Amino acid sequence: MTASSSPAFLAPRPTLLPLDDALAQLLSFATPEIGVAAAYELVDTFEADGRVLAQDLHSPLHIPPQDNSSMDGYAVRCSDVQNPAAQLSVSQRIAAGSEGSPLQPGTVARIFTGAPIPAGADAVVMQEDCELLAELPAQSVDSALPRIRIAQTPQPGQWIRRAGEDVSRGAVVLRRGARLSPASLGLAAGIGQAQLPLVRRPRVAIFSTGDELVMPGSVAPAQMKPGTIYNSNRFFLRALLKRLGCAVTDRGIVPDQREATIDALREASAAHDVILTSGGVSVGEEDHIKPAVQALGSLHVWQLAMKPGKPFAYGKIGAAHFLGLPGNPVSSLVTFVLLVRPFLLALQGASQVHEPSVLLPAHFSWPRADKRREFLRVRRNAAGGLDLFPNQSSGVLTSTVWGDGLVDNPAGQTIGHGDAVRFISFAQLFN
Ligand code: AMP
Numbered sequence: 210m211t212a213s214s215s216p217a218f219l220a221p222r223p224t225l226l227p228l229d230d231a232l233a234q235l236l237s238f239a240t241p242e243i244g245v246a247a248a249y250e251l252v253d254t255f256e257a258d259g260r261v262l263a264q265d266l267h268s269p270l271h272i273p274p275q276d277n278s279s280m281d282g283y284a285v286r287c288s289d290v291q292n293p294a295a296q297l298s299v300s301q302r303i304a305a306g307s308e309g310s311p312l313q314p315g316t317v318a319r320i321f322t323g324a325p326i327p328a329g330a331d332a333v334v335m336q337e338d339c340e341l342l343a344e345l346p347a348q349s350v351d352s353a354l355p356r357i358r359i360a361q362t363p364q365p366g367q368w369i370r371r372a373g374e375d376v377s378r379g380a381v382v383l384r385r386g387a388r389l390s391p392a393s394l395g396l397a398a399g400i401g402q403a404q405l406p407l408v409r410r411p412r413v414a415i416f417s418t419g420d421e422l423v424m425p426g427s428v429a430p431a432q433m434k435p436g437t438i439y440n441s442n443r444f445f446l447r448a449l450l451k452r453l454g455c456a457v458t459d460r461g462i463v464p465d466q467r468e469a470t471i472d473a474l475r476e477a478s479a480a481h482d483v484i485l486t487s488g489g490v491s492v493g494e495e496d497h498i499k500p501a502v503q504a505l506g507s508l509h510v511w512q513l514a515m516k517p518g519k520p521f522a523y524g525k526i527g528a529a530h531f532l533g534l535p536g537n538p539v540s541s542l543v544t545f546v547l548l549v550r551p552f553l554l555a556l557q558g559a560s561q562v563h564e565p566s567v568l569l570p571a572h573f574s575w576p577r578a579d580k581r582r583e584f585l586r587v588r589r590n591a592a593g594g595l596d597l598f599p600n601q602s603s604g605v606l607t608s609t610v611w612g613d614g615l616v617d618n619p620a621g622q623t624i625g626h627g628d629a630v631r632f633i634s635f636a637q638l639f640n
């Protein structure tokens with residue numbers, strides 16, 4: 210070392226970027242280039258769960274299409290049922306899937322749930338409120354027809370589901386940018402859509418860095434060499450990406466070498482919208498990600514004022530977006546859900562990219578404030594409060610399985626027992 214070169218430990222510490230600023234920068238780069246109308250694809254509705262809709266969906270019909278019964282019972286004219294003792298003959302039977310004929314005055318129609326209300330009927334009486342008269346009076350004129358007696362006077366409209374009460378013809382049932390849930394698939398199918406116009410899947414290449422990493426299955430636990438660990442990040446990252454509708458190319462584990470890292474990044478950048486890496490993005494000599502990205506493209510974000518998750522990076526390599534996650538599993542998971550997830554949703558033109566948090570009482574205390582904004586692994590308890598996982602280390606993945614969400618604790622803040630804190634659930638963030 211020469212006298213002029215400053216030792217690494219004396220180098221000025223870079224200022225850490227606040228999470229919100231980093232997120233704003235990422236989102237400004239996430240122009241929905243794959244969300245434009247030209248890039249949509251028609252996908253079988255069965256396969257559309259979790260994907261983003263590329264066009265508004267208008268309903269070509271009313272849902273329900275006709276007035277129909279919401280009960281098994283009898284369709285009546287209310288004016289025929291003013292006298293509780295009156296007996297009425299059952300002039301027709303209408304099951305779901307069939308079509309009745311206009312209701313003859315002075316008669317009722319046997320009707321089942323979902324069957325169309327016959328013209329002339331203005332209410333349904335549930336079968337529990339009717340007495341079926343097995344014995345027909347001897348003098349009955351239409352003795353071939355069964356007769357019923359209705360104890361209570363019905364209200365007009367009762368037990369009738371009105372045509373269009375769910376969706377009226379021409380209405381937009383789902384908007385462009387909607388992320389499709391199982392319920393949305395049901396609604397889309399209900400208006401007759403066998404296929405849906407979806408934003409095409411982002412093509413995401415992932416790789417893990419770390420010479421210590423071993424794939425489960427390749428070495429038995431008892432044979433693991435000292436210093437090696439199984440690759441955890443690859444599994445949750447792939448699962449999270451799939452849930453977000455991405456087409457994943459998994460490049461496996463890349464060794465901690467500059468040239469290998471550059472080669473992997475260059476190759477991935479050619480045919481992918483996004484490159485996602487884990488590990489190797491800190492400042493040690495074995496961390497090759499940052500210089501490799503700078504050699505191939507540009508780095509826009511590096512090192513965040515958050516805990517866990519400080520060593521996060523964003524950059525561009527050619528047209529591809531680069532997102533570098535820390536290697537520590539909890540840091541990797543937390544930066545994914547707080548940064549990569551909104552980025553990937555924005556890239557697809559999703560209308561909602563952020564998840565709302567709620568205020569809940571802390572049933573724990575956190576007496577030591579940190580300079581960085583912290584994300585604590587917690588679990589909702591039966592008393593409506595939050596319990597804290599005892600080990601908040603960024604390597605302890607158990608905290609993310611035991612926990613059901615994160616407390617977003619501002620920088621410099623302590624938490625006292627009973628304080629209201631911001632909670633975001635994993636159910637939202639993993640979706
Ligand atoms: P790094 O960010 O590469 O310095 O890694 C930080 C810590 O995370 C180290 O203890 C690594 O062994 C660990 N780590 C890195 N990648 C993974 C991975 N894919 N799965 C599990 N642990 C990892």
Ligand code: MG
Pocket residue numbers: 418419420465488489495536
């Ligand atoms: Mg490493």
